[in-house]
Amino acid sequence: MTPNAMARETDTALIECSLQQPECFAALFHRHNSPIHGYAERRLSRPLVDDIAAETYLIAFDRRDTCDLSRSDVRPWLYGIASNLTSHHHRTEIRPRTLARMRGKPVRTAPSGLRTRLTPSPLEVGRLSRRSGTGTCCC
Structure with missing residues (x-):
């Protein structure tokens, strides 16, 4: 053609x-x-x-x-x-960023390239646990 x-x-x-x-x-x-x-x-x-x-x-x-x-x-x-x-x-x-936050590990994508340690709130842990179906966090 x-x-x-x-x-x-x-x-x-x-x-x-x-x-x-x-x-x-x-x-x-x-x-x-x-x-x-x-x-x-x-x-x-x-x-x-x-x-x-x-x-x-x-x-x-x-x-x-x-x-x-x-x-x-x-x-x-x-x-x-x-x-x-x-x-x-x-x-x-x-x-990977969500898992890193749940585990309290440094997140590489912090503003200005800074490495920060983020700890999830109990509300975030509960919400993510319910999504995964485990009921508890195994971190």
Whole structure:
């Protein structure tokens, strides 16, 4: 398929084409990269945005055979992938800080690079214990 023909095709036609000719997927990247990149930029710090946007397309390329071809627009699918990656990043960033605070260990992300010792209040410990289902803190 020529580049001009790819520009006129629907997203689902490009997905179908990419199953036989992987280079067809590049047209989807060029068509939707700006909005997906902007989505990631609104949710993450600048150094991570390019990585999340690129990983979105890597995952989409790997899973293109599972894309719902009954829809002509793949943007919701791409936004879903980017959203999952963003959520995963937030979870992996927040969880270690929460555990460090619960255990009273230094937290490296203190303002101005200062290392501080944070001790959780009894209310925080109780709330986090109930979430984990243990009922007590095992720190």
